[in-house]
Amino acid sequence: MVRLAAPRLIALSLAGMAWFGGGGAGAVGLPSTPARPVTDSFFGQAVADPYRWLEDWSDPAVKRWSADQNAYTRVYLDAVPQRAAIKARLESLITAAPSRYSEVRAAGGRLFARHTDPRLQQPQVVMVDDAMTTAPSRDLSVRVVIDPNRIDPRGLTAVDWFVPSPDGRLVAASLSVGGSENGSVHVFDTASGAEVGDVIPRVQYPTGGGDLAWAADGKGFWYTRYPGEERAEADRHFYMQVYWHPLGGDPRNDTYVLGRDFPRIAEVELDNRGGTAPLVISVANGDGGEFEHFLLPQTAGPTGVPQRLTRFTDQVAAVAPGPDGAVYLISRLNAPAGRLLRLAPGQTDLARAKVLVPEGKAALLSDRGSHSLAVTENRLYLRRIEGGPISVVMVAPATGQPLGPLSLPPVSANHELVPLGGGRVLYDVTTYLRAPVYTVFDERRQSMDETKLSATGGLDFSDAEVVRDSATSADGTKVPVTIIIPKSARKDGKAPTLLTGYGGFGISLTPGQLAAEQRLWLDAGGIYAIANLRGGAEFGEAWHDAGRLTGKQHVFDDFAAVARLLVQRGYTDADHLGLIGGSNGGLLMGATLTQHPDLARAVVGNVGIYDMVRTELDPNGAFNITEYGTVRDPAQFRAIYAYSPYHHVTNGARYPAVLLATGENDGRVNPMHSRKMVARLQAANAAGLPILLRTTANAGHGHGSSLAERVALSTDIYGFLFDQLAMTLPPTLAK
Numbered sequence: 001m002v003r004l005a006a007p008r009l010i011a012l013s014l015a016g017m018a019w020f021g022g023g024g025a026g027a028v029g030l031p032s033t034p035a036r037p038v039t040d041s042f043f044g045q046a047v048a049d050p051y052r053w054l055e056d057w058s059d060p061a062v063k064r065w066s067a068d069q070n071a072y073t074r075v076y077l078d079a080v081p082q083r084a085a086i087k088a089r090l091e092s093l094i095t096a097a098p099s100r101y102s103e104v105r106a107a108g109g110r111l112f113a114r115h116t117d118p119r120l121q122q123p124q125v126v127m128v129d130d131a132m133t134t135a136p137s138r139d140l141s142v143r144v145v146i147d148p149n150r151i152d153p154r155g156l157t158a159v160d161w162f163v164p165s166p167d168g169r170l171v172a173a174s175l176s177v178g179g180s181e182n183g184s185v186h187v188f189d190t191a192s193g194a195e196v197g198d199v200i201p202r203v204q205y206p207t208g209g210g211d212l213a214w215a216a217d218g219k220g221f222w223y224t225r226y227p228g229e230e231r232a233e234a235d236r237h238f239y240m241q242v243y244w245h246p247l248g249g250d251p252r253n254d255t256y257v258l259g260r261d262f263p264r265i266a267e268v269e270l271d272n273r274g275g276t277a278p279l280v281i282s283v284a285n286g287d288g289g290e291f292e293h294f295l296l297p298q299t300a301g302p303t304g305v306p307q308r309l310t311r312f313t314d315q316v317a318a319v320a321p322g323p324d325g326a327v328y329l330i331s332r333l334n335a336p337a338g339r340l341l342r343l344a345p346g347q348t349d350l351a352r353a354k355v356l357v358p359e360g361k362a363a364l365l366s367d368r369g370s371h372s373l374a375v376t377e378n379r380l381y382l383r384r385i386e387g388g389p390i391s392v393v394m395v396a397p398a399t400g401q402p403l404g405p406l407s408l409p410p411v412s413a414n415h416e417l418v419p420l421g422g423g424r425v426l427y428d429v430t431t432y433l434r435a436p437v438y439t440v441f442d443e444r445r446q447s448m449d450e451t452k453l454s455a456t457g458g459l460d461f462s463d464a465e466v467v468r469d470s471a472t473s474a475d476g477t478k479v480p481v482t483i484i485i486p487k488s489a490r491k492d493g494k495a496p497t498l499l500t501g502y503g504g505f506g507i508s509l510t511p512g513q514l515a516a517e518q519r520l521w522l523d524a525g526g527i528y529a530i531a532n533l534r535g536g537a538e539f540g541e542a543w544h545d546a547g548r549l550t551g552k553q554h555v556f557d558d559f560a561a562v563a564r565l566l567v568q569r570g571y572t573d574a575d576h577l578g579l580i581g582g583s584n585g586g587l588l589m590g591a592t593l594t595q596h597p598d599l600a601r602a603v604v605g606n607v608g609i610y611d612m613v614r615t616e617l618d619p620n621g622a623f624n625i626t627e628y629g630t631v632r633d634p635a636q637f638r639a640i641y642a643y644s645p646y647h648h649v650t651n652g653a654r655y656p657a658v659l660l661a662t663g664e665n666d667g668r669v670n671p672m673h674s675r676k677m678v679a680r681l682q683a684a685n686a687a688g689l690p691i692l693l694r695t696t697a698n699a700g701h702g703h704g705s706s707l708a709e710r711v712a713l714s715t716d717i718y719g720f721l722f723d724q725l726a727m728t729l730p731p732t733l734a735k
Contacts (some may be wrong), residue, residue: 033065042637045637049676051679054676069693073692077716082722082728085729101116102436103162104426104453106274107164108164110127111133113128114159118707121154122704125162126145127143127145128143134452146159155707160183162174166218166276167218170196170247176704178700179702181205181703183210203226209269210224211223211270221244226238241262242258242268244302244303263285279306281293286622286627287623287626293309295307295309317366320372327347327348328373330364335359336542337360337363338540340355340373341353342400364540376397376419378443380395389511392414394406411468414427426440432511432512435513436454459513459515464486467483469483471531481529481531483527484529489571493567493573494576496578497528500528500530501558502533502583505535508536509530514528517714523730524727533555534554534558549636550636555588560592563596574600577600578601578602578721579603581604583607586606586608586609586660587612589603595648597653599656600656601724606660607666608674610673616631618670646677646680649684654686654687658681659692659720661696662674662696663702664695665699668701671695674693678693696713
């Protein structure tokens, strides 16, 4: 294919054409990266690893190399012609965005939410009077309960998650520093915002997360706990258990409740619907979508013995207690799109469960980390997904009789369902082109009232349209894609286009308002596209299963098919196409650029996984085994090695421009992946385009990053893409 000329940056007097010339270790300014080959053998297959030495972050030589790479990267990024304009525009867009509420919880007649003020380094936790949210004549009065910006003026402390007590008097929250997601629980008084009680350590970590549920009387809570000195250092981010903490007690004396028999890679969630129902303990067997559940009735007391409700083999994905004591379950057993079951009050024998809603064409959502089902006295709310957009339907809790849908616009999604009591349910509606709207549905009046939690003003996307299309993958599977097209986009088949995807862990890419970065992209006439790949759950568990373990190659085939569709439809060409993805989406970037080096001009991988042969040696990589597989299994090893990006970089190949970003505190994906992948690409690339590594000291996987770090990272990413795709901001915005 014909490439664009090398980036405009090379016309500057940095180091002349030689600065990017040669595509390897001989290029001027490129840090020296000696190869020190190590060879492993798996089932007779020799696996070479020339940069194993870059894994050891305790080695001063590795830190010097990383610093040199950062300096090399800064020479390029700081000289991007429009860098200052891009940063100024991003800052303007971010600060112009409206304040947003999310993760809403109801307790004690009040609402608690994460409040994101675009001017602050970190989101706050706030309390809102429920009655004020729909009162037309009253202003919304918001009380800040937890303000990380006051706790840590550096902006490095973040709230991982929070849970209010049933009476709304207290809020427990996990706090972590530097994007580490290594959190301890702190308890705050909602009236004063003061911290009360003891700090409970080892509750949250990136490997298995963490959670907490209050007792009905608010005098204590159950929480997840990682091991301390009772286990070897290598096991301290595994073996989660559930403990009980009475308020005012010494955390060292907290009572064990459950977990000694959990898998090493258990991920535990706790749910008792704000103290109004039995405690449901959900246990994931790593990240692959296998769950078991336990039930602790209120009559058993806080330190009673929980009853087993389901096993991994039962394929129950979600359990929700109802207000009448019944238990509702989403089952995938012989129903990959999911069906809804009901266990009568007091019943724990799954064989006696009644099928309320059979499997349908649209899949029942069972998102981890949020309530999949909302249950009131008279209605049960189910979220359905089909290809990406989400709908919400209502059924009678006892019979499953259909009671109609909630009102959502086309190509939209719902992410939160919050019963408020009295037959009222708060729900959000998100689309690509407008900020989230929060509405209260009143079952008795059959009314829908928008609340003052809805974001207003801010980013305007009225100049764009949303197009849904589908590509045909290598095996004939239809793969959905959403394309956001600005009116200013070129119509000559050369519009700069940015394609993203994820494709893993049953995580679906659903509609949600585009951010400041996408507004910037559209401002410059760019087209933005989102691919709904296998490995997600856009069509249920069968869609997820088709993109995991030995089926992972389907994900990369799907993404390549969508990229080609954008060219076939006349939106762009390979010289104006950029690809971007993070985490598992970073793996997608690595596999795509090594399998199809001529597919796009520029690739950005953020906190990505690239050496698939060694990823399971890290703590979080062990949790990923049920999704990716293990090199200890012959068939799974062959599948993993066949696509592992690091092992398929070819000497002399002409690779696109690449920017890989990572954070030193990343507990989910070891930064060594980015280091090794950049070293291998720099040594092999013959295209003369930049291969860059960006490592941040005060960030991790992205969760909890400060506003300043988020702006800096976005400026670098979009400066890189603008330069590579020859994009410019309109003169009115490039000030």
